[in-house]
Every structure is written in structure tokens, then in C-alpha cells.
Amino acid sequence: MINKIITACFFSLSCFAAAAVSEKPEEYYPMPIRWDTIAPDEINLRGKIYSIPAGSHGVVEQKGDRLIFKDGTPARFWGTGFATSIPGFPPDDKKEADILAKKLASFGINHVRLIVSHSSSPNIWSKFFTSGSMESQEMDALDYFISALRENGIYYSFCLNPNAGPQFKKAGGIPDNGHIADNFRHKGIQLFDKKAIQVICEWFRAFMAHVNPYTGIAYASDPALIYLDAVNEDSIHMAYFRENWKDAGRKFWFLSDENIAYLTREFNAFLKKKYRNTLELHNAWQESGKNGLDEQEHLEDSSVILISKQDLAGTGKERVRDTMRFLLFIDTDFARHIREILDSLKYRGLFTFSNNWYGHGYLNACLLSGNYTETHGYFDHFKYEKLGEKKLQIFENFSYLSGRVRDGQNNPTDQLLIESEAENPFFRCMVNSLYNRPLIVSEWNHGAFSDYVYEGLIMFPVYSMFQGYSILDNHIYFPPSTKNVRESHTITGNDMHGNMVLFALSPSLSLAFSRGYISEPATNFFIVHAKNENAYLDFAAKNGINLDFGSSDYPLRLGFIHKIRQVLYDEKIQSALPEKITGKKFVSDTDEIIWDFNDPAKAVLTVNASCVQMAAGCLNTAEVKLKNISLSKFNTHGAVTAVCLDNIPLGSSKKILVTAASSYKNTDMIFEYRDNKKIILETGKEPVLMKRLYGIIRFRTKLNSDFEIIAVMPDGSKKEVKNIINKKNQEYMEITWTIGLDDTPWYIIKFL
Known part of the structure; x- marks a missing residue:
């Protein structure tokens, strides 16, 4: 009517x-949105944001802190992530690949981050390592899926080095750190071990030179490929500054004594390029009242110790700076190896060293190595609790919008929950938002079974539009625990494919984000950490991986008021004056x-x-x-x-x-509330049930x-x-x- x-x-x-x-x-x-359900025609966004196929506007380029297409069109992307080593993905059936790509596009997804060879199960990388060829059934499925993405106007990016452990094990002669988790066993080591670097470089070269038979384009040349990092979630600064959870006095977090000895030899080689002999090194490091070069340390026999973070406070300024320079060298030199391969293949997309947050030295490595920064962050990231043979999912289940930190007597304080809960994306974005660098959030989510799941799904895109970020990739579409990608209900708190609140909001958020419907402030609110490089090295050593950014005068809530940009060191740019925010209305x-x-x-x-x-x-x-x-x-x-x-x-x-x-739940889901937390006892089955609003x-x-x-x-x-x-x-x-x-x-x- x-x-x-x-x-x-x-x-x-x-x-x-x-x-x-x-x-x-x-x-x-x-809410029966199954794995193959295309969005209704009235809200179907396929081809309505950018032209089809992906790549029609030319390569995506950096311009200051923004992304633009070669033809001048502003480039913003609302995306999701896939791991290519879970059962059933990428689909072997080409019709299924076509349907999945159409579904994503219909709900406004215009970018996909592909995490290649994430697990230790047989995958594209392991098969390449064994055969020396990129030809495999798994690679063919990925090639076709990427061609289907392109045909539906969806751009893509790669994370090619999420877990090199299985390949290192086959290569032999590459030490590990003994970590219990496979994907942590070579963290840090892969950045400086020469054989490990060789294995990684061979993989990057082969993969990026590979010509997709369904597009006829080598990946290095594809304008639909937007960004690429050298390594996922790694930095030598993480190994250096993080506390060991088993032994608080342990130096270098998870690195073994053998790893530290190797790194120390590299440190001495680094020093020999700067200082001619022990005397010159002694004079440079000598400082009254501080530890300089010990009389037992000699450059000639490579016996100079790489001091740990526990020893920084009592050590002379120049020795500390050389230590920080060496850590920076490890990260940037690793990135240099990958960058040189990409340059030789004429790769035109974006590149950075790593992602997430591993300290101020790590951020400097990203600044020096690439042309964008990349981070991760989660709202109410669930935890597992064992109950007999079961693994229960535990959600804090709190409201970020109304929640305040409580004191020991359970009374609300004036401190906001978002400023105390360090996993949320606001923390990671504020510190990684560098002046003149686009910020890409390659992993974010709100714990799916939280009663407040809508909060992060609204708050973070709104915050990101206001801050002018370029890409938001929700993580992850199918979780690693998925047994069958045709399942259409949520199995864990991370996966998107069964998160009906996210699917419900996706069309409107995609349009708003991709078209920039929320205005950015005309000016930046600068936080400048140092005047010059030496001063920044001092700052990085003092603050390590602290999540208060070393700048407690600038609380996180400022990001809802001003456009924040970090400046690591600059003689001319001045920090904005700290603001005392007293009200409870931003x-x-x-x-x-x-x-x-x-x-x-x-x-x-x-x-x-x-x-x-x-x-x-x-x-x-x-x-x-x-x-x-x-x-x-x-x-x-x-x-x-x-x-x-x-x-x-x-x-x-x-x-x-x-x-x-x-919010939502699965049919027959069983959960209980315990100390305000939400405990998932049984995940249930489809169809997914939406709570009526x-x-x-x-x-x-x-x-x-x-x-x-x-x-x-x-x-x-x-x-x-x-x-x-x-x-x-x-x-x-x-x-x-x-x-x-x-x-x-x-x-x-x-x-x-």
C-alpha cells in the first residue's frame, strides 16, 4: 500500500x-542467513560501491594518511579475513567459490585479507617447500577464489608469513625457542636467522611471481591486491621487552639461551660496522655513574653482551641507544629482504614490516620500512576454560558504552572501561596512527556471544571513520576450528559467517565507511614523542611496549573528540596541549x-x-x-x-x-551468567536467533x-x-x- x-x-x-x-x-x-545466502535485492551492494571487476580504478596508492585509487577515487574498504588452511576453504568446488564471493559482495564486503598457510596442516606453503612448485590443488582453489572475488568487485590482501614453523622444521638447521605453541616457536628467530630468512624470501618470491591462471595476472602486478606485510605479529622488540609468563626474571621473553647467543653474535657484528675497536666503543659508551663497557667485553672477540631490558635503567645512554638501534636494525633488515624481492617483481601495492603492537621501537621499524601501518584489536575477546573434556567460551560481557572500571568494593570509578581493557581496537589504533601513514586494521571483532556485541560493531567503525582510517577487516570469517564451511551458525566468538548482528549491520556500515559519510576533523591533534632520532631511542627504551603510549597526559577518550596522529620524532611539529576532560559527555x-x-x-x-x-x-x-x-x-x-x-x-x-x-544466540544454545561473565556451555545449532529490538x-x-x-x-x-x-x-x-x-x-x- x-x-x-x-x-x-x-x-x-x-x-x-x-x-x-x-x-x-x-x-x-x-535469521536464516546461510553460508550461500545472497543479500536481498533491496540491500544488495554488489557493484554499488566500486566498479566491477576489482582493479578497475587502478592500483591503490598511499597519499598522506589516506588511500586513493590511481584514477583519484578515494579508497576505503570494509572487509573480512580468511585463513586458507582450514577444512573446506578455499572451496574446491568453483560454484561454491562463486556463491561465497557473491554473498560477501552483496552484504557490502569489498575487501578480503587472506592469511595463507596459517596452520601446520598440509597447505600451499608446505607443498611449495616440498615440491619447489606453486602448482597444487590448494593453490588452484585459492587462485579461483581470488578471481571470483575480483569479478564481484572485492579487493584482497595477503598475509604470507603467519607461521613458517613447519617449513623451518623441514629445512633443518633453524633453531626454535621451545615454545609450546607451534605458531610461536620461531617468533623473533625468523627475523635474524639467515637460513630462516632465506626460506621466507624464496616463498615470497615464488608466491608473488605466480600468475593466477584465472586472471592471467601475476600477484605482484594485480591492481586488486592492496597490502602485504613482511611478517604477521612479530618483532624483535616483542622478544626483548615482554615479560616471560613462566619466569618473570627470564630475559628476552621466549628466546632460548641458544637464540640469545646467536643474537649476541649478530649484535657484535652490528657494532663492528660502527666502531673500529674496543677502545672506540669504550669511549662512546662511557658515562659517569652509569654502566658502560665492562672490562671483560671486547669487540675483537665478539664478547660484548646484548644487555636485557632489566639492565637498561642503570646503563649509559649511548649503550642503550646502540642496543635500541640494533633491535631496530633486526626488524628493518628483515623487512628490507622482503621489500627487495617485491621491488624486483615490480609490486606496486602497499607494504609494511609487521602488525599489531610490539612497542615504540617496533613502530619506528614500521615507519622506516613501509608506507602504511597495520594493527589488530578485539572487543571482549573470549577466553577458554576447560570443563572435563569440554572447552567453554568465557565472555566478560560488559558494556563499553556505559561501563566504568570498578574499585575493590565494586563501586564504579571515573575511569572508562575502554581505557583499562587493553585488547580493544581503540588502544591499538591510537598508538599506531602515524602522521602521513594510512592505518589499516587487519583484525578486529567484538566477541560474538556478548550481550553487547552491537557496541563494538558500531563504536569502532564510527571511531575509524572519524579518524580517517582506510581499511577495517573483521577477523575472521571462518574460524580455524570450523569443520565444515557450510555450517551457518557461530561456533566461536570470533567468526563472522554466523554472526547475524554483524551481517545485519554490514550493509549500512559498509556504505557509511566506504563512502566516508562521517566527517574527519580538518586538523590533526598531534602527539609528538621526541625532537630527534636519539631522543626517540631514549623514549623507546624507557617505554618499551607500554600501552599507555608513554603519554598518560593524552587519554584514549581524546580519540572520540579529535583526529589523533602520532609523530615519533620531529623538530618542527609540536604536541597538542594536553586536555583535562572532566565531563562524561564527549x-x-x-x-x-x-x-x-x-x-x-x-x-x-x-x-x-x-x-x-x-x-x-x-x-x-x-x-x-x-x-x-x-x-x-x-x-x-x-x-x-x-x-x-x-x-x-x-x-x-x-x-x-x-x-x-x-544480540543473538544459536538455536538450543545453553549459557549461564557467572560473576557478570557469560559462559557458553553449548554452542547450539542453526538457525541463528536474533534478539528482537x-x-x-x-x-x-x-x-x-x-x-x-x-x-x-x-x-x-x-x-x-x-x-x-x-x-x-x-x-x-x-x-x-x-x-x-x-x-x-x-x-x-x-x-x-
Whole structure:
């Protein structure tokens, strides 16, 4: 039914609400988005963000802290990640690969990070190492899947060195550190052991030179390939600065005595390139009241000790600096080997040393080695707890929007939860956001079974748009524990393919993120760590891998107010003056984002931009009024988003997607709450059940034409929304209805 314009207000909104929800609806409804379900036509985004096929705009390039295509088009990507060594992925069946690629594109995914050969099971790298050839069934499946991604407008990136251990073991002669976990057994070592570096370099050269038979393009030459890191989650600074969990007095974290001896020999070789003899070294390191060169140490016989972090405080400044320079050399020289191979193959994409966060020296290595920075971070990253033969998933299950740290008496303090919980992405992004470098978040997620799963899925993309980040890759689509990629429900708290809240929000978030609908501030808020390189080496040695960035004067909450950029060292750029933030309401420089937590029971984050508007948090206790949407009388906490589908501001748009989502569970899932934590006892089965979020929504528009509101069902069918009130004055029309009564998160407002 087409809704004709009505010029009178029929009755009060409270009466309307009572009439519309005369019977309380079911708490959950099924959300049958299976592994092969394509998004309904009304919200299908395939080909609607960038041209098809991927690569049509030319190679993606760095320009300051942004990404742009060769043709000048701004480049932003809403993505996910895959590991290529889980059972059934990439699909051997080409039809399945085509369907999966189409599904991703339809829900707004326009980038995929491919983690190649992550496990110790037979994989592409291990088969290449054994045969010397890139030809294998697994490689053919990956080649075809990548061609399917490209045909659906999806760009991709590689993580080629997530776990080299199985290959090192086959090569022989490469030491390990004895770590119990296979993927940690060669951390640090692979960066300086010459044979390990050779094995890795041969792999990079073969893989990047490989011509995909389905595209006819070598990977090094493909404009649809965006970024590549030299190594996943590794840095010699991690080995140097981290505490050993088994032995707090242990030096160099997980490195064995044999590893340290090898590294010490490399340190002496490094010093010999700078100092001619022991006397020259002694004079350089001598400092009154501090430890310099010991009389037992001699450069000629390579007996100079590589001091540990425990000894830094009492050591002379120049010896500390040379130690930091050596650690920096290990990281950057490893990156240099990979970079030279890529250059020889004429690779034109982005490159960096590593990812995540391993200290200030590590960040310097990334700055010197590449043209972007890359990080990881998670909201409510679940932990496992053994119960007999079972492994239970444990979620902290707290609200970042309203949560505050509690003291010993369980009383709330003024410290925000996001500033104490170091795994969340805000921490990692703030410290890795370098001036004139794009930031790519290659792994992030919100623990899927949390009652507050929508919070991270709204907060982080909003924060990232405001900060001007370039790529967000949700991790991971299929988890390593997946036995069958056709399963369509969540097995662990990490996987995307069964996370229906993420799928519900993905179309609106993809449009908003990829099109840059939330404004960036015009100026940067600079945090400068040092005036010159030497001063920064001092800073890096003092602060190690501290997550307060060595700058406690600049709290994390500033990232919701200003556009933050870190400067490692610069003579001219000055740090912005520290700000004392006393209120419990943050308003962004652009005035588009407000986070109000004055009353934790009414905490809400709102976005009030022209083309996208959002509200997340306590919608059941707080009323929200934005430019074009207002929300009231909701049944529970959750998130509501409104985004234009025609790239026209909401007030004039003829087609708007409105989404409502809260949390979800699997059918027959069993869980309990213990000390505020959520314990998953049984993960259950499909179909996935969405928790219903419903309440009154008012939409204000400048248009005065006829319209319709459609509930877009997960199976693609449409359902007309009735009981709509509209009223009009000379300036605008206001449309009111109860959202969330239908078994879907998606609604379309369409003007005729």
C-alpha cells in the first residue's frame, strides 16, 4: 500500500505505541542467513560501491594518511579475513567459490585479507617447500577464489608469513625457542636467522611471481591486491621487552639461551660496522655513574653482551641507544629482504614490516620500512576454560558504552572501561596512527556471544571513520576450528559467517565507511614523542611496549573528540596541549558524534551526519533525537542505523535503509551468567536467533511525495509495514512507525 500524505496528527505517539504493540512479540526471531545466502535485492551492494571487476580504478596508492585509487577515487574498504588452511576453504568446488564471493559482495564486503598457510596442516606453503612448485590443488582453489572475488568487485590482501614453523622444521638447521605453541616457536628467530630468512624470501618470491591462471595476472602486478606485510605479529622488540609468563626474571621473553647467543653474535657484528675497536666503543659508551663497557667485553672477540631490558635503567645512554638501534636494525633488515624481492617483481601495492603492537621501537621499524601501518584489536575477546573434556567460551560481557572500571568494593570509578581493557581496537589504533601513514586494521571483532556485541560493531567503525582510517577487516570469517564451511551458525566468538548482528549491520556500515559519510576533523591533534632520532631511542627504551603510549597526559577518550596522529620524532611539529576532560559527555570536533554516559543506565553513542545517522546503547531508557531520526520507547539496548542508498542526504533521499539489531544466540544454545561473565556451555545449532529490538522511530524528510515502508525479510521477500502515521507542515514531513515487529533487522523507506 502506498502511504498518502496526511496533514493532520491523528493521536499522540504514546497512544500509537500502545496500539502498535498490543501484544508483546516473541523475544527472538530466526535469521536464516546461510553460508550461500545472497543479500536481498533491496540491500544488495554488489557493484554499488566500486566498479566491477576489482582493479578497475587502478592500483591503490598511499597519499598522506589516506588511500586513493590511481584514477583519484578515494579508497576505503570494509572487509573480512580468511585463513586458507582450514577444512573446506578455499572451496574446491568453483560454484561454491562463486556463491561465497557473491554473498560477501552483496552484504557490502569489498575487501578480503587472506592469511595463507596459517596452520601446520598440509597447505600451499608446505607443498611449495616440498615440491619447489606453486602448482597444487590448494593453490588452484585459492587462485579461483581470488578471481571470483575480483569479478564481484572485492579487493584482497595477503598475509604470507603467519607461521613458517613447519617449513623451518623441514629445512633443518633453524633453531626454535621451545615454545609450546607451534605458531610461536620461531617468533623473533625468523627475523635474524639467515637460513630462516632465506626460506621466507624464496616463498615470497615464488608466491608473488605466480600468475593466477584465472586472471592471467601475476600477484605482484594485480591492481586488486592492496597490502602485504613482511611478517604477521612479530618483532624483535616483542622478544626483548615482554615479560616471560613462566619466569618473570627470564630475559628476552621466549628466546632460548641458544637464540640469545646467536643474537649476541649478530649484535657484535652490528657494532663492528660502527666502531673500529674496543677502545672506540669504550669511549662512546662511557658515562659517569652509569654502566658502560665492562672490562671483560671486547669487540675483537665478539664478547660484548646484548644487555636485557632489566639492565637498561642503570646503563649509559649511548649503550642503550646502540642496543635500541640494533633491535631496530633486526626488524628493518628483515623487512628490507622482503621489500627487495617485491621491488624486483615490480609490486606496486602497499607494504609494511609487521602488525599489531610490539612497542615504540617496533613502530619506528614500521615507519622506516613501509608506507602504511597495520594493527589488530578485539572487543571482549573470549577466553577458554576447560570443563572435563569440554572447552567453554568465557565472555566478560560488559558494556563499553556505559561501563566504568570498578574499585575493590565494586563501586564504579571515573575511569572508562575502554581505557583499562587493553585488547580493544581503540588502544591499538591510537598508538599506531602515524602522521602521513594510512592505518589499516587487519583484525578486529567484538566477541560474538556478548550481550553487547552491537557496541563494538558500531563504536569502532564510527571511531575509524572519524579518524580517517582506510581499511577495517573483521577477523575472521571462518574460524580455524570450523569443520565444515557450510555450517551457518557461530561456533566461536570470533567468526563472522554466523554472526547475524554483524551481517545485519554490514550493509549500512559498509556504505557509511566506504563512502566516508562521517566527517574527519580538518586538523590533526598531534602527539609528538621526541625532537630527534636519539631522543626517540631514549623514549623507546624507557617505554618499551607500554600501552599507555608513554603519554598518560593524552587519554584514549581524546580519540572520540579529535583526529589523533602520532609523530615519533620531529623538530618542527609540536604536541597538542594536553586536555583535562572532566565531563562524561564527549562531543567530536565535527559535532557529528556524541557519546553521553553521564548516566550509565542511559548511555548512548549517536552519529548525526547528513547521509548516515546512528544510535547505540540504552535505547530502552534514553530517547534519541537526531536531524532526521528520533527513537523512543524501545524494549532493550541495541543499535539503530539509517543510511541513504542513493548517496543523497537523508533529508532529501528517496531510498533509506534502516537497521535495528541487538544480540543473538544459536538455536538450543545453553549459557549461564557467572560473576557478570557469560559462559557458553553449548554452542547450539542453526538457525541463528536474533534478539528482537523494537520501538518507535520517527523519520523527518523534506520530501512531500507518497512513500512506502518495506520490511525486507532475510529470504528476500518483502512485507508491507502498516500502522504508519505521517504528518506534514510547510518545512518537512514526519513519518512514525514501530520498527522491529517484523522478523528482520532491515527496513526500506522508499519515496515515489
